[in-house]
Amino acid sequence: MPKPRSTLAAAVLLAVLTPLTACGQEEGAGSGGAGDPDLPLTGTHWTVAAVTVDGSRAQAPDGAAVDFAEDGRAQGSTGCNRFGAGVAVDGATVTVTQEEVTERGCPDDRQRFETAFLAAFTGPLKGTLEDGVLTLASPDGGKKVELTAEPSAPLRGTTWKVDGLVSLDTAASLPAGAEDKARLVIGADGKVTGNLGCNNFSATAKIDEKARTLTVEGPAATTRMMCGSPQMTLETKLYELLDGPLSYRLEHRTLTLTDGAGEGLTARAEQAQ
Numbered sequence: 001m002p003k004p005r006s007t008l009a010a011a012v013l014l015a016v017l018t019p020l021t022a023c024g025q026e027e028g029a030g031s032g033g034a035g036d037p038d039l040p041l042t043g044t045h046w047t048v049a050a051v052t053v054d055g056s057r058a059q060a061p062d063g064a065a066v067d068f069a070e071d072g073r074a075q076g077s078t079g080c081n082r083f084g085a086g087v088a089v090d091g092a093t094v095t096v097t098q099e100e101v102t103e104r105g106c107p108d109d110r111q112r113f114e115t116a117f118l119a120a121f122t123g124p125l126k127g128t129l130e131d132g133v134l135t136l137a138s139p140d141g142g143k144k145v146e147l148t149a150e151p152s153a154p155l156r157g158t159t160w161k162v163d164g165l166v167s168l169d170t171a172a173s174l175p176a177g178a179e180d181k182a183r184l185v186i187g188a189d190g191k192v193t194g195n196l197g198c199n200n201f202s203a204t205a206k207i208d209e210k211a212r213t214l215t216v217e218g219p220a221a222t223t224r225m226m227c228g229s230p231q232m233t234l235e236t237k238l239y240e241l242l243d244g245p246l247s248y249r250l251e252h253r254t255l256t257l258t259d260g261a262g263e264g265l266t267a268r269a270e271q272a273q
Contacts, residue, residue, distance in 0.1 A: 036091035039127045039134075041068040045252040046134060046147035048079070053116045053143050061110050063163060063268045064117070066147060067252045077254065077268075078114040080106035082171060085121070094127045094136055102171040104164060120145050153253045153269035155207075156186050160255050160267035162197075165237065168262040177230035182238060184267065192216065192242075197234035198227035203242060214257065215245040241265065 048064035050057055061079035068074050068087060074096065075084045081104050086097040098118060106114070120143035125136040132149040162182035165172045174182070174197075184194035186205070192214075193202045203220035207213070220242055227235070241259060249256040258264030 038089045038091060039094065039129055041087070041089055041094070041127075041134075042070050044068050045150055045152055047150045047253075048076075048117065049133075049146040049148050051113065051116045051120050051143075051145050053120055055142070056116075058113055058116055060117075061113055063254075064113070065150070065253060066121070075251070078110075078117050080104060080110040080114045082266075083118070089127075092127050093124055095124045096122050096136075098122050104171045104173050106173055117145065119143065150253065152250075153255075155209075155248070155250055155255070156188050158185070158255075159270040160184050160186075160194075161270050162238070162265050162267045164266040166256065166258060166262070166264045166266060171266065175230040175233050177228060178234040181231065182234060183270070186214075192220075196220075196222065196238045198231040199223040199225050199235060201239075201242075212248050213245055214248050216242045219243060238265065 044067075046066045046068075048060040048066060050059050052058075063077050064079035066074055066076040072087055073084060074087045075082070077083070078101075081102040083101045084099050086099055088095045088097075098121070101118065120138070121136070123138065125138060125145070128135045128137075134147040134149070135144060136147070137144040160183060162174065162184070163179075164174060173179075178197050181195045182197040184192055186192050186207070190205050190207055191202065192205045193200070195201065199222040201220045201222045203216045204218065206215045206217055208215075220239065222239070226232075241257070241264060244259055246257045246259055246264065249258075253269040255267045255269075256264060257267075
């Protein structure tokens with residue numbers, strides 16, 4: 001018995017549309033229907049190059065950096081204070097939630113940059129990555145953070161410039177007038193040399209990389225120069241700190257040394273000349 005025309009027409013129409021529908025589904029899957037791949041940020045380290053806010057672009061000071069950890073967080077330095085933030089990556093969108101910032105006082109130019117950086121490095125940001133340069137911009141383009149890829153600094157052989165003091169969870173800047181000289185280098189043989197803020201010093205240290213400890217063996221030998229009060233205050237603090245076992249934390253290009261009471265220093269890797 002022949003099928004009614006309406007039933008036959010529906011069957012023909014279904015036969016025609018089925019392959020077209022399947023074709024359309026395949027095309028959607030191959031053209032980004034499942035979303036763009038996430039930006040590969042996990043475990044990467046970046047130097048902050050510049051920040052733009054409301055059309056005003058500011059170059060970053062030395063030491064400004066961002067590290068993207070494996071636990072969905074970012075941490076780093078504004079060039080003044082340390083910060084921590086939550087990060088969620090969805091395709092090219094990087095959503096940053098600022099969570100904590102230390103409260104170290106810094107020179108006015110660094111404070112201004114910090115304010116601009118924290119304003120720009122927050123909320124949903126569109127990320128573009130090209131030739132080792134990562135740009136994160138707000139949806140309206142009014143805020144932008146420019147980052148450049150940078151390798152981590154090794155513990156040994158790096159010149160570490162002391163840039164702050166720590167006491168438990170509190171960070172503080174160096175005494176005014178003592179910001180430029182203090183630095184240290186840890187040699188392959190365990191010898192530690194540098195400057196304590198006024199005098200040059202040398203010492204021998206035992207380093208346990210598994211336990212992340214550095215223990216100076218015996219008092220450090222120093223030169224005998226006399227300096228101003230800020231430099232001598234810093235020197236006394238650092239000399240006392242080096243007289244005992246220290247724990248160290250190495251985060252990309254930042255080194256933190258602390259004693260058992262949580263007193264210590266932070267230092268950043270100097271750029272190779």
